[in-house]
Amino acid sequence: MRMKLPEPKTTGVVSVEEALNKRRSTREYAEAGLNLFEVAQLLWSAYGITSSEGFRTAPSAMALYPLEFYLSATLVEGLPLGFYQYVPTSHELKKLGDESKREELYTASFEQTALAGAPAILIISGIYDRTKEKFGESGPDYVHMDLGHAAQNVHMQAVSLNLGTVVIAAFRRDDVKKALSLPEEETPLYMMPVGRLPGSAC
Ligand SMILES: Cc1cc2nc3c(=O)[nH]c(=O)nc-3n(C[C@H](O)[C@H](O)[C@H](O)COP(=O)(O)O)c2cc1C
Incomplete structure (x- = not known):
């Protein structure tokens, strides 16, 4: 089943400077859930298409786009x-x-308790095969550089939506891969739990 997401908003009231200044890893969230617009906006910020040529919100070495994004939606x-x-x-x-x-x-x-209480979790995986041909043995480095750009976009977008998130890399990759039945060629690299800031209104 496929679901069309709400159109992304391309303007906002929080400046880049404000978002940079406010960004903090947040590991505790309010009990409240998120809404579809918010998760759509976070996903778009990570890797959404922003040009007719297929370029995206995040830069990617030789535009190979080796990342895949998943969403664990609890609330x-x-x-x-x-x-x-x-x-x-x-x-x-x-x-x-x-x-x-x-x-x-x-x-x-x-x-890690941030994951236990999050209404939604973004999982970012990398496909090293996608950069192998162009970059040879440096291919994995390029996947990781792309990952940093996409994850920072999500961090910035979360601040703009008054949400909290953190990048989590300390996890057993094989266990996550198995739990999510990810394709053989994919390696889960980051998990980003997202939730409302404690004490914030919906
Ligand atoms: C590569 C990387 C891996 C990280 N892994 C984790 C993690 O597994 N769990 C966690 O709670 N925070 C993790 N973090 C977040 C850092 O702990 C956090 O960025 C750092 O303490 C600085 O705090 P700040 O993000 O609020 O500025 C990670 C950050 C990076 C860049």
Whole structure:
């Protein structure tokens, strides 16, 4: 099942300087959930298409785009609980399962509590095969550089939406890969739990 996401907003009231100044890794979230517009905007900020040539919100070495984005949705208004893949070319979510797998992600992360309480978690995986031909043995470096750009975009977008997030890299990659049934060629690299800031209004 595929679901068209709300059109991304390309203007906002928080300046880049303000977002840079306010950005902080946030590991505790309010009980409240997110909504579909917010998760759509976060996904778009990571890898959304911004030009007719297919270029995106984040730079990518030789425009190879070696990253894939998944969403574990536990409490997102307008989105049934489940596990999804973001399809940047059509700005859609593809449903891959009826469980969010949050518990499995939490366990795989050595029980990092940020994951246990998050209404939504972005999972970013890399496909090293996509950079191998152009960059040879340096290919993995380029995947990781791309990852940093995309994750920082999500951080900035989260500030602009008054949401909290953190990049989590300390987890058992094989366990996450298995829990999410990721394709063989993919390696999960970051998990980004997202939630409302404690004490903030919806
Ligand atoms: C490559 C990388 C891996 C990280 N892994 C984790 C992690 O597994 N768990 C976590 O809570 N924070 C993780 N962080 C977030 C850092 O702890 C955080 O950025 C740092 O303490 C500085 O705080 P700030 O982001 O609020 O400025 C990671 C950050 C980076 C860049």
